[in-house]
Amino acid sequence: MSRVVSRNEINMADVAQRAGVSVATVSRALRGLPGVGEATRERILEIAEELAYVISPEASRLSGGPTRRVGVVVPAADMWFYGQMLAAIERRLRAADLDVLIYQVKDVDVRQRFFRQLPTRRKVDVVILIALPLPPEEASRLDHLGVEVVVAGGSVRDFPHVEVDDRAIARTAVAHLTGLGHERIGMIRATSYGDVHWDPDRLRLEGYQLELAAADLPQRPEYVASVPFTPEGGAEGADQLMSLPDPPTALLCFSDEIAFGALEAIRRRGLRVPEDVSVIGIDDHPLAATLGLTTVRQDVAAQGEMAAEMALLRLDHRRVEDVVMSHELVVRTSTAPPPARGTT
Amino acid sequence: MSRVVSRNEINMADVAQRAGVSVATVSRALRGLPGVGEATRERILEIAEELAYVISPEASRLSGGPTRRVGVVVPAADMWFYGQMLAAIERRLRAADLDVLIYQVKDVDVRQRFFRQLPTRRKVDVVILIALPLPPEEASRLDHLGVEVVVAGGSVRDFPHVEVDDRAIARTAVAHLTGLGHERIGMIRATSYGDVHWDPDRLRLEGYQLELAAADLPQRPEYVASVPFTPEGGAEGADQLMSLPDPPTALLCFSDEIAFGALEAIRRRGLRVPEDVSVIGIDDHPLAATLGLTTVRQDVAAQGEMAAEMALLRLDHRRVEDVVMSHELVVRTSTAPPPARGTT
């Protein structure tokens, strides 16, 4: 207590000396290994506490221990979905006393460099890949990582993963609209970023098409707009679809953020939501409740936690099962039956 | 090329053997230290490349090198502002080949544990603190970190920091409103989180009050609402202020996210923005453009980059100057002159 711990670090040898034992015994005691007398162990723990001893991770690692670090590879930390994921993963892993390293790989060249250099090698025990669309060459590089891999928000090869059923999510949304009586339903897709295709986008489009078919509605390619994954993108998409000669009466948006832009664009055209046009999103973004947006909710934080849990299991080399998280329709005020034909 | 690099790592000794030199020479060559013949250096670099050699950070660190890791301590990675900051910091630091460790400390107990245990000790070379309101006991613990400290989005003690002028930002916003002729101007504050006071909130309130005084307008405490830092909070705040007997004609919101909620609440009351009520935010969140929100823009990513830059300098033990980043009024369609008195 009287002693200030600063740059001159306290080492295991200091603890050992103070306790009158060898460093080997301190090492065992601190890690809860068998082969240390109860009294000895307690004394050692007390002294370590008192000296505010922190183990040198480098030395520990170098002599065979794990790094106790997890790498999270994510397209961009500044987008809502990834931020949620990342935050949840960090919280869970921190609780298990692991450190979290973050690697953003949004830009194609940064991502390619990542997979060429594999900078997580020798630095982490597990890598969590978040919703990363990967060309085969890059996916195959993962074997060279030399660490466990877990995937969240999608799937990559046969690595353990947690995801939602994007096809079913889109079907749920479209079924809600057809249930209200809509027959002209448009979809605003979010274009893949960079050079690679994005699974959720592809699967949600499939779900949209499947559900239209299930409701005996025609597939109208002009009802599908592809836009950048931003609110402005959503506005563009809505403008494009609503200026069609025979515009849709309802819009499924790839995400709530896209939907926010669509809502605004529709209002700017002098149309009312939901009287003239219904809008449904996907995610249940915090703003969705405020803006009254009907959406299909997925629990992003829960996916992150689950991914962290899987990482923890893989650390112990235990088998883990893939997980598909549930989703749920949240009806608010942006969806209603279509206007009577010709009224618009 | 023919050799697969996997779990059996390639060490410096392997490179040395292949190159027919000692590990000492390889170590020097790889780090660009003087005292290695040009031809030797080139051969070593080639072989290292060919073998896809990655240095063991643990061994390097243990024998005196830096960790080449930076810890970022942030309230929550899943909030817009922090996500922007974090993303920008990571990008800059990654470009300098440093790894970024993230520590979330939103909850009081987690934060207290952080400052009790200081888990970044022995793990990073620099810690970047993002917009962290800290009680004095915790701020003083930073001396025990044993690493450099840099602060972003605020200031803590006399550590080098980058911030915006929150007082001036609020004054700019209020001046815009008074310039339009508003005399009844409300403010929606974001309450501090947890047990500590939040500088930007306090300073923006001060700026609001100063600018009212400068315009010879009365301070009306009932015109200031304190709400949680969420869109719903913004809606609550707007409801509270607009249901006053003599409601404001303009609202300054702590942030754009608060303003989004306020906009919606105002609309729900059957009032129009900006005809009946003007709303101004702070930040220039991506949705602000879409929703036509007038705001005072601050470049959060630039602040993050600057903080990363400072961290890089501190790594080299160079002196750094504190930085105050600029801000800028962005006029959109949510602000206009007040309605003629009595019209509302």
Add this chain to the structure above:
DNA sequence: CTGAAAGCGCTTACAG
């Protein structure tokens, strides 16, 4: 310009 050797702070057989 280059190498042999000590040392960084731990963990892990191996003995006792």
Add this chain to the structure above:
DNA sequence: CTGAAAGCGCTTACAG
């Protein structure tokens, strides 16, 4: 239950 010693893969004086 406990300790002495080797070893992890580097860096850094110290020699040459």
